Amino acid sequence: MSTQNIVIIDYGVGNTYSVSNAIKYLGYKRLKISDDEKVIADADALILPGVGAFEEATKNLRARNLLGILNEQVLVKNKPILGICVGMQLFATASEENGLHEGLNWIEGRVKKLDIPDSFAVPHVGWNDVTYNAVDPLFIRNRGNSNFYFDHSYHYECAEEYVAAYCDYGIKVTAAVQKKNIFGVQFHPEKSQTNGLKLFRSFFNSVK
Amino acid sequence: MLKKRVAATLVVKDGIVVQSINFKKYLPVGRPDIAIEFLNQWGIDEIILLDISASRNNVEPDFKMVKKAAQKCYVPLTVGGGIKNIEHIRELMHCGADKISLNHSALYQAQLITEAAHVFGDQCVVVSIDAVGTADGYRVYDHVAKKNLEITPADFAKKAIENGAGEILINAVDRDGSYSGFDIELVNSVCTVASVPVICCGGAKNAADFIKVLGETGVSAASAANFFHFTEHSVNITKAIINDQLPVRVETHASYNESSFDERLRITKKADKELEEMLFIRIEKEII
Numbered sequence: 036m037s038t039q040n041i042v043i044i045d046y047g048v049g050n051t052y053s054v055s056n057a058i059k060y061l062g063y064k065r066l067k068i069s070d071d072e073k074v075i076a077d078a079d080a081l082i083l084p085g086v087g088a089f090e091e092a093t094k095n096l097r098a099r100n101l102l103g104i105l106n107e108q109v110l111v112k113n114k115p116i117l118g119i120c121v122g123m124q125l126f127a128t129a130s131e132e133n134g135l136h137e138g139l140n141w142i143e144g145r146v147k148k149l150d151i152p153d154s155f156a157v158p159h160v161g162w163n164d165v166t167y168n169a170v171d172p173l174f175i176r177n178r179g180n181s182n183f184y185f186d187h188s189y190h191y192e193c194a195e196e197y198v199a200a201y202c203d204y205g206i207k208v209t210a211a212v213q214k215k216n217i218f219g220v221q222f223h224p225e226k227s228q229t230n231g232l233k234l235f236r237s238f239f240n241s242v243k
Numbered sequence: 244m245l246k247k248r249v250a251a252t253l254v255v256k257d258g259i260v261v262q263s264i265n266f267k268k269y270l271p272v273g274r275p276d277i278a279i280e281f282l283n284q285w286g287i288d289e290i291i292l293l294d295i296s297a298s299r300n301n302v303e304p305d306f307k308m309v310k311k312a313a314q315k316c317y318v319p320l321t322v323g324g325g326i327k328n329i330e331h332i333r334e335l336m337h338c339g340a341d342k343i344s345l346n347h348s349a350l351y352q353a354q355l356i357t358e359a360a361h362v363f364g365d366q367c368v369v370v371s372i373d374a375v376g377t378a379d380g381y382r383v384y385d386h387v388a389k390k391n392l393e394i395t396p397a398d399f400a401k402k403a404i405e406n407g408a409g410e411i412l413i414n415a416v417d418r419d420g421s422y423s424g425f426d427i428e429l430v431n432s433v434c435t436v437a438s439v440p441v442i443c444c445g446g447a448k449n450a451a452d453f454i455k456v457l458g459e460t461g462v463s464a465a466s467a468a469n470f471f472h473f474t475e476h477s478v479n480i481t482k483a484i485i486n487d488q489l490p491v492r493v494e495t496h497a498s499y500n501e502s503s504f505d506e507r508l509r510i511t512k513k514a515d516k517e518l519e520e521m522l523f524i525r526i527e528k529e530i531i
Contacts, residue, residue: 048336048362048363050336050339050341051337052310052337052338052339053313053316053339053341056313056315056316056317056339057317061531086336086363086364086367087363087364087367088360088361088362088363088364090361091361091362091363121364132364133361153438156437156438156440156441156463157438158365158366158409158410158439158440159245160366160409160410160440161245161246161247161288161440161464162245162248162288162492163244163245163246164244176531180494182246182494184318184319185245186319186341186342186366186367187364187366188364188365188409203244204245223341225317226319226341227317228283228286228317228318229317229494229529229531230494231317232317232531233531236531
């Protein structure tokens with residue numbers, strides 16, 4: 036179990052320390068935070084964390100020359116990757132946050148400002164219940180309890196078939212995406228206490 | 244459905260969590276990392292760590308302290324105190340902060356709010372406002388210069404949101420450490436003008452205060468400091484009682500269905516016979 040090589044991609048804007056603390060708590064010792072191509076190529080599972088604005092995130096991915104290696108590992112070698120918050124949004128074709136910015140285009144879709152009734156505050160901050168379209172593999176340990184911590188102003192609009200979970204905040208907000216080996220969550224599992232730790236466990240256990 | 248949040252504020256002075264009374268008197272509580280570890284276990288929804296000595300001593304944030312404190316924090320952590328530039332914010336995020344709180348620099352360096360929101364997203368930027376009641380109504384308080392400013396908390400909140408703040412933390416200075424309940428009027432004055440989530444702080448004594456402010460105002464979160472440190476089962480009981488009336492996150496294994504509370508909403512001692520039986524109940528630790 037803990038023999039997996041897990042790499043948290045370091046691209047300068049993520050809360051890598053929070054994510055690594057949570058994963059370490061579960062007993063995974065072979066965990067690295069890195070932007071080194073060789074280290075990333077050696078990984079069994081990748082995490083793309085994120086706290087930040089889309090523009091800064093995509094700029095940093097490019098500045099650190101990570102596009103090539105990520106595309107190769109994820110699209111050619113089919114390595115499982117879990118994107119968190121802005122890390123997930125980067126999978127989109129483009130984002131409208133502070134202008135129009137290109138993403139990785141792994142799951143066709145657009146990141147848009149939450150367009151919701153005035154009675155709902157933006158950003159969407161706090162613990163919200165998630166409804167699952169696909170329980171397997173991310174949510175198999177969270178069947179009975181689906182409370183996760185969200186903190187975002189923009190959300191991922193993509194085809195229904197890729198939406199693994201959504202939450203209700205005046206509109207249906209994409210909470211998780213899934214396409215083959217590509218997984219992403221809008222909420223922060225590293226900050227969702229036990230529920231988040233369970234999600235990490237489910238993700239890593241699904242990695243062969 | 245989005246739940247109301249019950250947050251804890253840890254006021255840190257020279258590396259030690261303190262009980263703060265009216266922003267004037269400070270009594271030591273303990274180490275930040277230990278306080279955070281316990282609050283996590285008790286099921287708090289969010290932790291706000293405010294270093295009140297950094298700006299006053301004109302030093303940068305205490306990164307080492309934050310890093311150590313964040314290690315056992317599996318709920319969102321907001322860190323404030325001494326933040327003067329983007330590099331401070333970047334370093335705090337590396338040390339495990341999820342959001343940062345600007346107070347003194349929000350008063351005098353408004354462009355830092357905008358810059359931070361641009362780099363880290365508005366959801367990461369909390370602007371914290373200290374407010375005092377005066378004969379002319381509420382005013383913003385500068386805790387470094389120890390003086391009241393001309394601007395009202397509501398106007399200042401509006402300006403901060405225009406500049407890019409993603410959340411507003413409103414502290415009632417007069418209620419700080421007073422156990423006299425949240426200042427509903429003050430909180431309302433800010434909530435009515437804010438398009439972003441508002442967190443209130445100052446004066447909480449027990450669950451009833453939370454129910455009142457969460458029910459009567461538009462706040463997304465209410466925070467307490469002292470009473471969580473000094474009351475037994477504080478976080479669990481508070482959330483269990485609130486949850487009877489308003490949706491909050493309750494995920495603890497502890498159940499208070501068969502417990503009774505006194506008029507101050509503190510848990511009463513069970514009968515000796517019942518306690519004796521409880522000694523032999525085995526509670527399995529959940530394996531994730």
